Amino acid sequence: MLTTVLQFAFFMFSVALLLNLLRFFRGPDLLDRILALDTIYINSLALLILLGMWHHTSFYFEAALLIAMLGFIGTVAAAKFLLRGDIIE
């Protein structure tokens, strides 16, 4: 049962990623793209965790952790750029 459910989840997340991609391209504003990017990051993270369960290994979790952290930093940087132009001041 778990196998089936994981496959189902893989499918759902893949579709979600593709939908994010659509928004990413459609825009219309830069902010929409940033938001889409952030979502892509989070969905990828979820995929990694699912992959970890699928292969029954915890090797991927550091990568997932880094995605969570760095995705956040990237989003902050982009948003700050739009707000202030200069991200380190």
Place this chain on the structure above:
Amino acid sequence: MLDTLPFWLELTICFFIVLGACFALIGSIGLLRLPDFMTRLHAPTKNTTMGVGGVILGSLIYFGATTGFNIHELLIAIFLFLTAPISAHLLAKAGMHRQLKLTENTRDLRKKPEQFSDEQS
């Protein structure tokens, strides 16, 4: 390996994963379909975070039951739940700053009602 768990445990894990997957997909659909930026902001920041939360919960139980409790997922969850609101907050701030076009139902409380744009983006 995957199918050697007790049935009720497997069921719980499956429940969380399916729940998470659905949440995530709905969030992504929302991101695509909702009419303006402010409304779109809700979908991924709430739903997708919840979706990942579900998956993480499933994983926590799964690894807790098989190889032993893993602190990574917990850390990821803490991280995500700490930072997602901040990203959303910053993005919303930027959105207001950039005076993006809003739909009729989205109110900018700084402005008077007649200034609302009725265009859909």
Place this chain on the structure above:
Amino acid sequence: MYLALMVALPFLGAIAPLLVRHHSRRTISYAAGAVAVVSLLLLGYLTPSVLAGEVPQFLATWLPQLGLHVAFRLDGLSLLFAALILGIGLLIIIYAHFYLSQHDDAGRFYACLLLFMGSMLGIVTADNLILLWFFWELTSISSFLLIGFWFHQSNARRGARMALAITGAGGLALLAGILLIGNIAGSYQLDAVFAAADAIRAHSLYVPALLLVLIGAFTKSAQFPFQFWLPHAMAAPTPVSAYLHSATMVKAGIFLLARLFPVLGGTFEWFTIVTLVGLATMLFGAYFALLKNDLKGLLAFSTISHLGLITMLLGLGTHGALLAALFHILNHATFKAGLFMIAGIIDHETGSRDLRKLGGLRKAMPMTMWLAMITSAAMAGVPLLNGFLSKEMFFTEAYQQHLFGGLSWFIPVLVTLGAMLSVAYSIRFVYDVFFDKAHELPKQPHEPPIMMRVPVLILAALCITVGIAPMIMVSGFLTPALTSVAGADAEVYIALWHGFNLPLLMSVLALLGGIIIYLQRTELFNFNRQFDIRDAKDVFAGIVSRVTRFCDNLMQRIETGSLQRYMAALFILVLVFVIPELMNISALTGSRPQLDVDAISLSGAIILMAAAFGAVIFHRQRLTSLLMLSVVGLMVSLVFIQFSAPDLAMTQLVVEVVSILLMILALFFMPQRIPRSSTGGRVARDILIAGFVGGVVGSITFALLTRPFSSISDYFLANSVPGGGGTNVVNVILVDFRGFDTLGEITVLAIAAAGIHKLLNNLRPFMPSGDVDGRAWHQVKHPMMLQTISQLVLPLALMVSMYIFLRGHNLPGGGFIAGLVTAAAMILQYMANGVDWVKERFNYNYQSLAAIGVLIASLTGVGSWLFGANFLTSWFTYLDWPIVGKFEIATAILFDLGVYLTVIGATLMILANFGQMTTRHRPRQEGH
């Protein structure tokens, strides 16, 4: 062993005068002198065995695969030169003690002098051609430092530069020649080269090799047409001229000719080129020596002339000629060093070196006068002095040769003419300075300190004793030297009196003719005045500036600063090399079974490709394009995970985000949108190239992935745990197997970061006051919620990075990733809280952080020496502690710590300083 020590001593000893440079002049001179004395003693210790016919050798392998050895030999030729170098060197050190003024930095002078001495010793004792060349270049460098010793004088700098350019260029030619010789002989060891002499002479590349070696020798020995640098090198302090330009450096070229004579000599090409060049140089130098009004200029040209004489003798190549050449090397070194010292004394005591101003010094400096008369007479070839003997032998050889058939009589005539000029300028040197009428001089002339005369006295005494009793004095030295040049059964016979014969007549003619030429010199001066002789300095400067201009033009054409152009060139080159190889394989798809396509891979691939296209399509909106790029980066790291490379994925993730941060930082100073500027043709060209390159790289990857492929990774997998003590192969490779690479890389990283830091310093960038749509920036600098959460994130992130760092040796992770994670977390603090906030709490400069990192890594490497292991050998063991249990400790973690610190330091040095650039200049108008 003593031999190697003798060569190494001057190099090591060069530090000695520097160590005591703040002590008195006397101490410094003693320190330098002691080094020369000890080297001389070592040489003395080795001398008896050489005289007995042995050849002491020293061999230490260095890079045996390339035929490079640290190999020394002391045969007769080496002994002759080494004795000259050390003996005269010691006299020069004594002389310089009195010569240098109080303002001169004696420590630096002696250090350079010793450096030079060691390099010369290296040349004459090297047993390996490449090693010889190495020391050859060292003499170029150290003589550059010595000629330019008074670097506040522009002519000293110019002279030094010219000497370096000419001898350096000659050195390159020599290297090429040596490589050719070594290639033919199959070894660079002298013995092997000597053994292959016949093969070398018969080889088709003999002539190029000969020419290249000759260019090297002629530039060094100031032979025509490369003679012009030597007079300008006279800007050096006189002890340097006396040492370098009489006894040693200019003799290096001669030495090389003598050294390689057994290999290259004796052919038609050899004697035509070498003899004629020598003859031309001799006449040219003698003529101009007579015309010079500067004492040292006169000596410089006379040196050129005498070097020409020796070169010519080597060119003739007969047994007697070689003996005469070696003998004259010795004689010339003694009298010319003495003459230079006398010129220095005169300059020192009168303040002038101009022959037109000097005169009548015989009353003020009688001792110096006598010394000058002896040495000049030796130079002129007056009987009973050493110069006479070697010149007589020279005349004999010039007369006996039959190289040019019916026109051979030209040579003795020209040689006699040269000798006449030599006599004339020798007379001029003595007469114009010490006799003639006295002039007003800058200083009241008087005798120099006694010790300043002693070195000259010794040299003059040698001139006389060798001149009277040559067989007793030098035959012992000359026999082994001649043996090593001319072959086994060398016999030295130098006679004082040969009877009335033609050479004697030539000598008499030379003396008489010289006197006549001297008396009629005004005629000659007037004659010469009608030529517009351009100063070699100007010609040289003209050539240099023309070459520079040509290169500038070339550079402007090639290095346009257009990234597109560079990339196009590089990629086209890649295509040229790769396409033929790809066309060689029969099918693109290999034999390996292929994996099934699943939903994740498919959607990942779609996203990857779409984002890549997006980055190109949106390239005019920079931020959008950046966002596209970061999607590409994310997807690539997912691909790495898919193919089980978590280390790679993590690295990719962090690098991705950090570089995006850097680009966003830079974006602030750039126009947000790029105007459409490329023409259609250009776009088409770029698309074509990019498409091809993408296709080719894709094909290579596909071909590789679908083939069973065995690589070195099996070795690493097998040896990771037993050899490096870690189960994470990637990390073990980085910190252990290829630790030296990593050390180099982090050093480069630190240097690059320091460079960027320096470039950013004091840069005042343009800062837009609003975004691209003209909106003013938001008032709030640091949103409070972001501040709060980011401060909460920092300890979490640090914990994660520590965790990644510590477990790196066994599980995915390591210093590099951990460093980047820490750096990213710090950047977040900068973004959320501002530069000032971070400075208050973490005021540490990143340059030293990076430096400490490199230092730790290097020290870890050096540490393994303490245990007798090779550089960077890692050590590990398993400890069993109570409570903690069994765990592993490895030195690799220390190395990794170095990597970690360097990465943090370098990243923050770049990013934080980039960010601070605006803070420093922005008026503090708004708080939050």
